[in-house]
Amino acid sequence: MDDAAVLEKKGYSLSNTLGQGSYSKVKGAYCNRLKCKVAVKIIDKTKTPGDFWERFLPREIEALRRLHHPSIIKTYEIFETSAGKVYIVMELGEKGDLLDYIKITGAMREDIARMKFQQLASALKHCHNLNFAHRDLKCENILLDDGLNVKLTDFGFSKPLSQDKNGKTVLSNTFCGSAAYAAPEVLQGIPCDPRISDIWSLGVILYIMVYALMPFDDSNIKRMIFFQKQHRIPFPSTKHLTVDCKDLINHLLQPNVSQRLCIDEVLKHSWLQTPNSTIDSPLPAIEEGECSQNPREEKPKQNNRRHRTSAEVNKRLNAIVLKRPIS
Incomplete structure (x- = not known):
């Protein structure tokens, strides 16, 4: 049948x-x-x-x-x-994935990025509280519903966490996900708590939200890991970010796992405590006049498991034609 x-x-x-x-x-x-x-x-x-x-x-x-x-x-x-x-x-994610949304709208204003990121972080907190690590966080696995609310999806690489006889979390040494979003300890095969590695991926996603670019070039993995471990995060001068937003990105993309934030600390960060910042706030539709769409691609796919490189992601994002600077 x-x-x-x-x-x-x-x-x-x-x-x-x-x-x-x-x-x-x-x-x-x-x-x-x-x-x-x-x-x-x-x-x-x-x-x-x-x-x-x-x-x-x-x-x-x-x-x-x-x-x-x-x-x-x-x-x-x-x-x-x-x-x-x-x-x-x-x-159904009626409005496609987050990468496609950014491709159309361009780099987000911080207030828009804050609402989306807060919804995503809240979803990840729910996973971590129930001892699940997602292990494949990326913009393509974040769908948007008809009201443009974030919907985390694709748990094909997720893992329920277990404890050893001493009550400590059993570390993971399996590579999962896309290299462009993966934490350096994952890329190096160092046993780690996959929840902490999820936090790094959150940082990559936030960076893409506010810059419409990938933070690191994964065409050479060894070179990328070198820059990641040096904590060398590029902040383009083409767009002004608040100190709080840059600080959160810095703490998310922290190569030292002992210094990287946990999900509760992420949600308590000052950038997410801005007045009128709520998880349930409706998200704005695509703003006319910011960018024009010049897509040569099909409508975004739901749960497409193909992993794009950072160059491919940037190629999608660079299809944007800016009409005016975004404040």
């Missing part, structure tokens, strides 16, 4: 393909019960390596079943057929 027939029996009308990954595809669908559009991730276990469906898929399903937060993509239903296919029905 094909996917459309399986889903029709469950009350879903299948439509277009939203994304294609190494071991899965994501389709759009309409749910007759919920009366709304949804995204359906389809995984064929017969075509995946044993390590994936024995380790990574169970972790992803466990995360989706346990993590419930306004800024995390909602999971409506998970079911498996006798033919070995797993279907994960999720909330």
Whole structure:
């Protein structure tokens, strides 16, 4: 029985393909019960390596079943057929991913970036409080709903944390995610608490929000790690950032893991304590006049597992044509 027939029996009308990954595809669908559009991730276990469906898929399903937060993509239903296919029905990110949003709007004003970042950090706090590390934080895994609210997604590399007999967190030494967003200790294969490595990825995302550029060039990993360990973060003079915003970026992209902020410290940082900064505030739509869109690409894909290099990300972002400076 094909996917459309399986889903029709469950009350879903299948439509277009939203994304294609190494071991899965994501389709759009309409749910007759919920009366709304949804995204359906389809995984064929017969075509995946044993390590994936024995380790990574169970972790992803466990995360989706346990993590419930306004800024995390909602999971409506998970079911498996006798033919070995797993279907994960999720909330649809109507407005695509964060990278595409930045490509259209350009570097964000700090007030806009603050609201989005606060939603993202709040979602990550929920994960960390439940002892889950995401391990693949990047702009492509941050979707925006119809109101442009942040929705963290793609928990395919997530990991539930465990403790040893002394109650200490068991460290991870597995490389996951994209090199351009990965912390230096991950790239070097140094055992680490993956929650602290998530914080580094938050720093890369915040940098992209406010500059519409990647902070580091990953075309040469050894050279990139050298600059990261020197704590040499470029702050282009083309845009003014407040001292507080730069300070937060500096603390997030801290190569010394013992000095890097934890998620609670991130949310308490002075940049996020600005008056009128709330997690539930509606986010502004694309502002007319800031930038013009010159895309030559398709609409953003939901849960596309292909990892882009920093050069590819910058190429997407550099398609922006600025009409006036952004204050």
